[in-house]
Structure formats: structure tokens, C-alpha cells
Amino acid sequence: MTGVMNTELSVDGMYLIPPEHHVPDTDRATAAQLLGCDDRTIDALVNGGLTVRDDRFDGRDLFNLGLHSGTGATVPEQAFAFSLRWMRGSANALLSPRTLAFTLTTECACADTVLAVPRPDRYGGTVTPPPAHDVVRASAVTATIRTEGRAVPLRSPALRGLVEEFAGLGVRWVKLPDALREDESLVTSRRVATCESASRYLARRCRDAGYAATTRIGWIVGMLDLVHAWVEVTDDDGETKIVDPVFSLFAARVPGANPLLTDPSVALRTNRLVPTALSVGGRVARHGCDLPVTVRINPVKE
Numbered sequence: 666m667t668g669v670m671n672t673e674l675s676v677d678g679m680y681l682i683p684p685e686h687h688v689p690d691t692d693r694a695t696a697a698q699l700l701g702c703d704d705r706t707i708d709a710l711v712n713g714g715l716t717v718r719d720d721r722f723d724g725r726d727l728f729n730l731g732l733h734s735g736t737g738a739t740v741p742e743q744a745f746a747f748s749l750r751w752m753r754g755s756a757n758a759l760l761s762p763r764t765l766a767f768t769l770t771t772e773c774a775c776a777d778t779v780l781a782v783p784r785p786d787r788y789g790g791t792v793t794p795p796p797a798h799d800v801v802r803a804s805a806v807t808a809t810i811r812t813e814g815r816a817v818p819l820r821s822p823a824l825r826g827l828v829e830e831f832a833g834l835g836v837r838w839v840k841l842p843d844a845l846r847e848d849e850s851l852v853t854s855r856r857v858a859t860c861e862s863a864s865r866y867l868a869r870r871c872r873d874a875g876y877a878a879t880t881r882i883g884w885i886v887g888m889l890d891l892v893h894a895w896v897e898v899t900d901d902d903g904e905t906k907i908v909d910p911v912f913s914l915f916a917a918r919v920p921g922a923n924p925l926l927t928d929p930s931v932a933l934r935t936n937r938l939v940p941t942a943l944s945v946g947g948r949v950a951r952h953g954c955d956l957p958v959t960v961r962i963n964p965v966k967e
């Protein structure tokens with residue numbers, strides 16, 4: 666392989682967590698480790714405008730800076746490259762049915778915890794036992810689920826145009842404070858998005874073009890605790906199809922990614938997608954504290 670990565674870490678053009686949301690949770694040594702750089706580079710980043718308070722940084726700024734640095738040497742880039750290896754899989758690997766053991770649990774003892782139920786039955790799969798509700802009042806949800814993928818043409822030229830337009834905006838997927846995660850105005854004003862805001866933006870563009878469209882939230886098999894969001898849109902042939910703006914962005918950065926993931930004329934629903942019945946704005950877990958909620962989705966031997 667030729668072509669040595671020579672990009673230097675820089676704050677230029679980077680979105681920084683706004684001061685009112687800044688959380689100085691990461692010390693300098695950890696920052697250098699996350700970014701794969703030395704102390705002098707940290708100084709240069711601070712001089713360049715990286716937000717620092719009492720010599721501490723916001724871990725989300727460090728994550729976003731590292732992920733989009735292009736150095737290949739940062740922890741976020743390496744973690745992403747590892748967790749997205751599956752994007753190089755064959756069409757069969759992306760689409761063939763899978764049986765999975767699903768568990769969603771809270772780590773707290775909050776009363777009145779409400780959890781979302783996985784609903785792959787919405788997408789041609791099954792849930793055992795069959796869910797009676799979309800959400801349940803419980804501290805754990807367990808189920809055996811079967812997912813299956815589908816790749817179909819996105820027929821509407823208008824919809825294909827909107828998918829291409831989004832891909833061409835130069836949007837960066839970033840970690841944002843909860844208060845900004847669903848803020849679709851940041852997509853155009855700052856060219857940053859989460860999967861929630863990107864999906865909200867694209868669904869609205871589809872509706873503005875006259876197509877029935879909604880956002881959907883759920884999980885991705887194999888990406889730890891990743892609550893994901895995507896778009897469901899009704900195509901010219903009357904079929905509701907999946908468009909996933911953020912996964913197309915990710916796939917565009919994975920060398921050798923299956924072209925189905927980035928082709929604007931293909932509506933791809935991978936077998937890794939586990940929907941809920943909720944849209945962006947809904948929560949896969951509602952409870953009274955900040956303790957994490959863990960989702961485990963593991964293959965079941967058949």
C-alpha cells in the first residue's frame with residue numbers, strides 16, 4: 666500500500682461543544698492517549714481553539730476531533746474501523762436471516778422504568794415471545810429475535826436525489842450533548858449530525874418532496890449499545906423502504922465497504938437493524954436516573 670497518511674490533528678473547521686454544554690471530564694494525559702499524540706500537540710490544539718477548562722477537556726470534543734482527524738492514529742478512528750468491519754461483508758452476509766438473543770436491562774432500581782421492545786416483525790422478522798406492546802414497564806426485556814435483510818431499488822428519482830444531496834452535504838457524524846442530538850438545524854448550519862438529527866433532516870426533506878416518511882429508532886447488532894436512527898419512506902411503488910443517512914456516511918469511509926451501503930439507488934435494510942416502534946424523540950429506556958441501559962444482542966447457534 667502506498668500513500669502515507671500525513672494529516673495533522675487540527676481544530677480548524679471542527680464543531681466544538683458549545684460552552685453552555687461543555688463538560689470538562691477528560692484530563693490532558695487521557696486526551697493525548699485518545700488522540701494518539703504528544704503533549705506538544707495538545708498545546709497546539711488548545712492554541713488553535715480547543716476548549717479547555719482547568720486543563721481538562723470535553724471527551725466528546727476529543728472523540729469528534731479524533732474521529733474526523735484523518736490521522737488513523739486516534740482511538741475513535743481505530744474503534745470505528747474495528748466495529749464497522751462488517752460493512753465489507755457480502756450481500757449474503759448483510760441480508761441473510763439471523764437469530765439473536767436480545768436483552769435490554771437497566772443497571773438501576775428505578776421504579777416505573779419503561780423499556781422499548783425490539784420489533785423486527787415490522788421488517789419481516791419475528792420476536793419470541795410475540796410482543797403485546799411497543800414498550801413495557803419493566804427493568805429488563807428479553808426476547809429471541811429473527812432479523813432479515815432486504816435490498817430493493819429506490820425507484821423515485823426525487824428520493825434518490827435527496828439521498829445523494831445528503832451524502833454531498835459533507836456532514837460529519839459527531840457526538841453531541843443530549844440537548845442537541847435531535848437538532849436538525851445543525852445539519853445545514855454546521856454540517857454536523859447524529860443519527861437522530863440526520864434522520865430527522867432527511868425524513869423532513871422527503872415529506873417536503875411529497876413522500877410519506879418517518880424516522881425510526883432501534884439498535885444495530887454488533888455495535889455495543891448503539892441506539893441508532895434511520896428513515897422509513899414510502900417509495901413510488903407504494904412500498905415503505907429504509908434509507909439510512911448515517912450508515913452511508915460511515916460506509917463511505919470504510920475501504921472495501923459493500924457498495925450496497927452507499928448506492929443511492931438502493932434501499933438497504935441490513936439484517937443488523939433491530940427496529941423499535943418508536944421514532945426519533947422516543948426513548949428506548951425511560952427511567953428516573955442517569956445510570957446506563959445495556960443492550961446485548963448475541964447470535965444464537967442454530
Ligand SMILES: [Zn+2]
Nearest residue numbers: 773775952954
Ligand atoms: Zn434509573
